[in-house]
Amino acid sequence: MTVNWQKVVIEPSVSIKEALQVIDKEALRVALVVDNNKLVGMITDGDVRRGILKGIELTAPVNMIMNISPVSAKASLSSNELKQLMQSRRILSLPIVDNNNELVGLKTLHETLVIEKRENPxxxxxxxxxxxxxxxxxxxxxxxxxxxxxxxxxxxxxxxxxxxxxxxxxxxxxxxxxxxxxxxxxxxxxxxxxxxxxxxxxxxxxxxxxxxxxxxxxxxxxxxxxxxxxxxxxxxxxxxxxxxxxxxxxxxxxxxxxxxxxxxxxxxxxxxxxxxxxxxxxxxxxxxxxxxxxxxxxxxxxxxxxxxxxxxxxxxxxxxxxxxxxxxxxxxxxxxxxxxxxxxxxxxxxxxx
CATH class of the missing domain: 3.90.550.10 (Spore Coat Polysaccharide Biosynthesis Protein SpsA; Chain A)
Structure with missing residues (x-):
C-alpha cells in the first residue's frame, strides 16, 4: 500500500489541534510541516503530549512543538536502505526530500517490509x-x-x-x-x-x-x-x-x-x-x-x-x-x-x- 502523504502536509501556522486531527485521521501517526515546499518540521502525537505537559495551548501553532530537525532521506535511496535507516533510528516513517530539501514523499517502515514482486527474469x-x-x-x-x-x-x-x-x-x-x-x-x-x-x-x-x-x-x-x-x-x-x-x-x-x-x-x-x-x-x-x-x-x-x-x-x-x-x-x-x-x-x- 502506497501512503497518500500529501494528506499529512500542513503549514507552520496550523494549530496544534488541527495537526492532531490530521495525525488521527490519516493513521500515519505523523504530520509533515512544510513552508514554501520545503520540509521544516515533523510532528507526532508524542510531540503534542510533550507540548501539553509544558503548558502549551492546543490553539498555538505547530511550530512551537514540532521537531525542527526530523530525520529525512534523499529520493535516490533504495527501499532496503530506507528500511535500514528507519530500523537503526527506530522510526516508523521517513520524509523523502530532494536536493533542495523540498518534500517529495513519505516512506513508512511497513512499506519497506512489503516486497513488491518484479516480473523481470x-x-x-x-x-x-x-x-x-x-x-x-x-x-x-x-x-x-x-x-x-x-x-x-x-x-x-x-x-x-x-x-x-x-x-x-x-x-x-x-x-x-x-x-x-x-x-x-x-x-x-x-x-x-x-x-x-x-x-x-x-x-x-x-x-x-x-x-x-x-x-x-x-x-x-x-x-x-x-x-x-x-x-x-x-x-x-x-x-x-x-x-x-x-x-x-x-x-x-x-x-x-x-x-x-x-x-x-x-x-x-x-x-x-x-x-x-x-x-x-x-x-x-x-x-x-x-x-x-x-x-x-x-x-x-x-x-x-x-x-x-x-x-x-x-x-x-x-x-x-x-x-x-x-x-x-x-x-x-x-x-x-x-x-x-x-x-x-x-x-x-x-x-x-
Missing amino acids: VFIMAGGFGTRLRPLTDNCPKPMLKVGGKPMLETLINNFKNHGFYKFYISTHYLPEVIMDYFGNGDNFDVEITYVHEEEPLGTGGALSLLPDDLPKEPLIMINGDILTNVDFSKVLDFHVKQASDATMCVRDYEIKIPFGVIEGEGHEITAMVEKPTYRYFVNAGIYIISNHIINSLSKNERLDMPSLFEQKQGEGLKTLKFPIHEYWLDVGRHDDFQKAQLDIHTLGINND
Whole structure:
C-alpha cells in the first residue's frame, strides 16, 4: 500500500489541534510541516503530549512543538536502505526530500517490509567447470559449493527473492543434475525455475540465445552463479530503465598499487617520475541488465562473450552503460576466495532462508 502523504502536509501556522486531527485521521501517526515546499518540521502525537505537559495551548501553532530537525532521506535511496535507516533510528516513517530539501514523499517502515514482486527474469550462469577450485568441484558444480551451510546458488536466489524477483532461468553445462535435483522447478523455494542447458559452452552472451521464446519482455538481469554479493538488484534495474539503457554492465572500482617509483619518458629522456602510484580502473562485476530486444537479436547457439556483445551493440549505436556498485561483492573463483566467503557470509545479512 502506497501512503497518500500529501494528506499529512500542513503549514507552520496550523494549530496544534488541527495537526492532531490530521495525525488521527490519516493513521500515519505523523504530520509533515512544510513552508514554501520545503520540509521544516515533523510532528507526532508524542510531540503534542510533550507540548501539553509544558503548558502549551492546543490553539498555538505547530511550530512551537514540532521537531525542527526530523530525520529525512534523499529520493535516490533504495527501499532496503530506507528500511535500514528507519530500523537503526527506530522510526516508523521517513520524509523523502530532494536536493533542495523540498518534500517529495513519505516512506513508512511497513512499506519497506512489503516486497513488491518484479516480473523481470533473472538468468544465472551456473555451467562452469570451476577448475581453479578442484578438488572441491570434482563432483559438484562451483555454484553448488556450500558457503555458510548452503549452496552459493541458493544464497544468490534468496538475495533476489528479498528484492521481489521470482522468475529464474539457470544455465547449466557441468553436472547439471546436481543443480536440478536440488532446486527442481523452484516450488520448494517459492520461485519459478527454468533450466537452459548448454551442450557446448557458449560464453555468457551466447547463452542468452538459448532462453525460451516465452521469456518475459521486461529487462533481464544476468549474473554469474559464483558471485557472493548484497547488491540491491532493484536499484540497478531502476537505473537501467530510467536511463533508457539497452545493456548495462555493473562494474567494480579496482586499485593496482605499484610498489616502485614509475618513470615516464620519451626515448631516453625522463618526462615524469611518480613514486609508488595507485592506478584505478573499473572492472566487470559479472552482473548485467539486458533489454529484451537484444536477446531477440542474437543468433542461436553462437559463442559470444559479454564484452564482445557490448562492443557489438555499441557498434550498432545502442546505449550501453556502466553502473558502479559499492556493496559487498566477491567472485568465488579460487580457494582463498572460498575461504574468505566462509568468513564473510555471517556478517552480510544475505544468507537468508
